[in-house]
Amino acid sequence: MSELSTAVEMAAAVRSREVSARELVDRSLDAIEARDGEIHAFNLVTADAARAAADAVDAKVAAGEDPGPLAGVPIALKDNLCTRGVPTTCSSRILEDWHPPYDATVVAALSGAGAVSVGKTNLDEFAMGSSTENSAFGPTRNPRDPARVPGGSSGGSAAAVAAGYVPLSLGSDTGGSIRQPAALCGVVGVKPTYGLVSRYGLVAFASSLDQIGPFASTVADAALMLEVIAGHDPLDSTSIPEQVPDISAHLGDGVAGLRVGLVRELLGEGIADDVRRRVEQAAEALAAAGAKVDEASVPAAAYGLDAYYLIAPAEASSNLARYDAVRFGLRVDAPTTPEMYDVTRTAGFGDEVKRRIMLGTYALSAGYYDAYYGTAQKVRTLIRRDFDRAYDGFDLLLSPTSPTTAFAFGDKTDDPLTMYLNDVCTIPTNLAGDAAMSVPYGTGDDGLPVGVQVLAPALGEVTMFRAAAVLEASAPTEGTER
Amino acid sequence: MPDPHRITRDDVAHVARLARLSLTDEELDRFTGQLAHILDHATGLAALDLGAVEPTTHPYPLSNVLRDDVVGSTLDRDEVLGQAPAAQDGMFRVPPVLGEAP
Numbered sequence: 001m002s003e004l005s006t007a008v009e010m011a012a013a014v015r016s017r018e019v020s021a022r023e024l025v026d027r028s029l030d031a032i033e034a035r036d037g038e039i040h041a042f043n044l045v046t047a048d049a050a051r052a053a054a055d056a057v058d059a060k061v062a063a064g065e066d067p068g069p070l071a072g073v074p075i076a077l078k079d080n081l082c083t084r085g086v087p088t089t090c091s092s093r094i095l096e097d098w099h100p101p102y103d104a105t106v107v108a109a110l111s112g113a114g115a116v117s118v119g120k121t122n123l124d125e126f127a128m129g130s131s132t133e134n135s136a137f138g139p140t141r142n143p144r145d146p147a148r149v150p151g152g153s154s155g156g157s158a159a160a161v162a163a164g165y166v167p168l169s170l171g172s173d174t175g176g177s178i179r180q181p182a183a184l185c186g187v188v189g190v191k192p193t194y195g196l197v198s199r200y201g202l203v204a205f206a207s208s209l210d211q212i213g214p215f216a217s218t219v220a221d222a223a224l225m226l227e228v229i230a231g232h233d234p235l236d237s238t239s240i241p242e243q244v245p246d247i248s249a250h251l252g253d254g255v256a257g258l259r260v261g262l263v264r265e266l267l268g269e270g271i272a273d274d275v276r277r278r279v280e281q282a283a284e285a286l287a288a289a290g291a292k293v294d295e296a297s298v299p300a301a302a303y304g305l306d307a308y309y310l311i312a313p314a315e316a317s318s319n320l321a322r323y324d325a326v327r328f329g330l331r332v333d334a335p336t337t338p339e340m341y342d343v344t345r346t347a348g349f350g351d352e353v354k355r356r357i358m359l360g361t362y363a364l365s366a367g368y369y370d371a372y373y374g375t376a377q378k379v380r381t382l383i384r385r386d387f388d389r390a391y392d393g394f395d396l397l398l399s400p401t402s403p404t405t406a407f408a409f410g411d412k413t414d415d416p417l418t419m420y421l422n423d424v425c426t427i428p429t430n431l432a433g434d435a436a437m438s439v440p441y442g443t444g445d446d447g448l449p450v451g452v453q454v455l456a457p458a459l460g461e462v463t464m465f466r467a468a469a470v471l472e473a474s475a476p477t478e479g480t481e482r
Numbered sequence: 483m484p485d486p487h488r489i490t491r492d493d494v495a496h497v498a499r500l501a502r503l504s505l506t507d508e509e510l511d512r513f514t515g516q517l518a519h520i521l522d523h524a525t526g527l528a529a530l531d532l533g534a535v536e537p538t539t540h541p542y543p544l545s546n547v548l549r550d551d552v553v554g555s556t557l558d559r560d561e562v563l564g565q566a567p568a569a570q571d572g573m574f575r576v577p578p579v580l581g582e583a584p
Contacts, residue, residue: 101557101558101562101564102557194541194542195544208541209541234549237544240544303530306523306526309520309523310524325567327565327566327574328567331568335578338579342502342503345502354513355516358498358501358503358513361500362497362521365496365500372524375532376524377539378530378532378535378537381537415516415519416516417516431541433540458541
């Protein structure tokens with residue numbers, strides 16, 4: 001059993017009865033027990049429920065029933081995904097004791113596919129942040145170097161895979177919250193096309209940007225999980241009706257003849273030299289595998305950060321108005337309902353959430369709407385157009401995922417804008433609604449993982465994963481080229 | 483972008499009130515500086531010619547999405563009310579809305 005490390009291997013072994021789902025979940029729980037006191041990837045470990053779910057998978061196998069494509073595979077869920085009867089906190093005091101009355105569609109899909117959730121992972125409060133330092137329950141540490149942040153906001157889910165607790169986890173990505181922590185922790189992270197995966201049961205941050213996606217230690221595992229969670233859902237009105245792409249079947253197709261563009265605007269100022277070198281190496285590897293690599297330009301991408309930090313807070317200020325102490329979540333008692341709103345929200349939200357709510361409220365307020373929110377929405381159109389133009393000439397684009405490798409705790413907490421600049425390479429994809437993923441590609445000068453971002457047009461997942469598989473196979477062996 | 487004036491402490495106090503947040507004096511000072519810094523960065527957008535550009539509200543063009551008018555399952559009322567801070571007679575219970583005795 002010790003050789004089982006990927007989800008593909010685990011599910012096959014459970015189906016062929018080489019190993020039981022119960023053994024796999026026990027091994028996962030042991031690994032968490034041994035190290036998560038230090039790493040703090042999890043807000044909550046649901047050991048009893050996990051063992052019961054594993055036993056149910058084993059019973060299916062024993063009865064000769066199909067246990068599903070993820071049979072017995074231990075997984076972790078970002079703690080902003082609703083789990084019926086199981087606390088879903090968003091790492092916020094305001095939802096600390098909330099037990100959702102329903103499962104997110106992705107949670108039900110994974111459970112139906114035989115996956116076994118072992119718990120809920122830490123995040124920046126309401127997914128607002130790039131380091132997990134904004135969690136109300138304390139930060140997650142990077143398993144590759146516990147003195148560094150794991151990235152964020154899905155830092156717990158990235159760390160859970162990087163620490164080897166689980167082969168797969170789910171995160172959510174509004175401006176890079178899957179891809180950036182994947183890069184910093186040295187795992188694969190995928191932001192699917194907007195609408196490919198149902199958002200029903202994902203606690204909303206910025207609804208026109210949010211998308212759920214997988215973390216995995218291999219490209220094939222990420223493909224397998226994405227195929228399980230993708231698909232139309234009548235419970236999400238932004239869910240697209242297209243068929244789920246068959247990604248796994250094409251993983252080995254290679255990149256011969258594909259046109260790949262290095263995004264000029266995302267390789268310049270602000271990108272660390274060691275990260276840029278790895279991206280250039282990745283481009284060379286794709287060229288060596290037969291891709292036609294050239295420089296691409298997405299001029300408006302340079303304005304993505306500014307547009308995002310008006311649009312996302314605007315949507316957040318509206319979405320987070322629902323935390324009113326009336327129907328669920330924290331209530332701080334007060335003599336009147338309006339006072340109750342004030343004291344509850346003031347006590348329940350952390351600083352970054354308050355900052356974004358106020359920024360968004362301001363951007364939407366009378367007199368400033370056109371100047372801020374209206375302008376940002378027009379810039380969003382420019383970004384969409386520039387990507388369309390780039391994809392006329394290229395099948396895929398390539399860039400860094402994050403400007404640097406993992407940084408130290410406290411490095412970027414004094415100035416919010418410094419933290420926001422982490423997302424400069426990932427944000428344009430969310431604004432465009434396209435797909436992108438981060439693939440580990442060697443290490444930086446500090447020996448910490450570097451992620452290369454593969455960008456694809458909407459519903460370009462099959463092609464995107466083909467390139468990711470080539471990069472995975474050609475990735476520099478860590479430590480040899482420092 | 484038509485040169486909005488720099489966000490002031492009074493502006494921040496105003497949006498905090500709109501957003502139902504109470505800020506201390508220290509927080510007002512700190513947040514005002516931080517929000518001004520973030521908004522200053524966004525003034526770079528003013529360099530773009532956006533006159534003829536339509537705004538994008540959503541990344542994927544979907545028309546109205548309607549479901550079939552059939553009865554389906556809904557959330558269990560007791561389970562939902564069980565998550566409320568206070569509930570009574572099948573309803574959410576709140577303190578007086580207008581500040582009068584109930």
